[in-house]
Amino acid sequence: MTMTLADGAVDDGVMGPRGDRPKRRVFTAEYKARILAEYDAAEHGGRGAVLRREGLYSSHIVEWRRAADAGARAGLGPVSRDRRDREIEELTARAERAEAELARTRAALDLVGKAHALLETLSEGAEPTKRSRR
Structure with a gap:
């Protein structure tokens, strides 16, 4: 089987399942x-x-x-098309989806933070309730 390494091809003499077919x-x-x-x-x-x-x-x-x-x-x-090009396109699309989801999550957290601040403001302005003793 021929293996391609960074510095060149190495033939170890073992035939792969399609080793007898010509290369395209x-x-x-x-x-x-x-x-x-x-x-x-x-x-x-x-x-x-x-x-x-x-x-x-x-x-x-x-x-x-x-x-x-x-x-x-x-x-x-x-x-x-080259396999690397397809992989780059897939990863780019995945990153864009993740960034959109992150933007939605940040907007939701911002909204929750504002609601929390509003509730704190309202609770500070309200008079404390008196509990009756029995």
């Missing part, structure tokens, strides 16, 4: 733009050589060109 490649927008430009600049016979050298299929070129036409460089970016 992720292409950067810069790489896609560079390959599209190189592919378009190549002559008809040289286009296949570019694809073979890079280990790509013609469908990659078709998809990348369609994405580039639709949304320029934004369309050339990876389709899937």
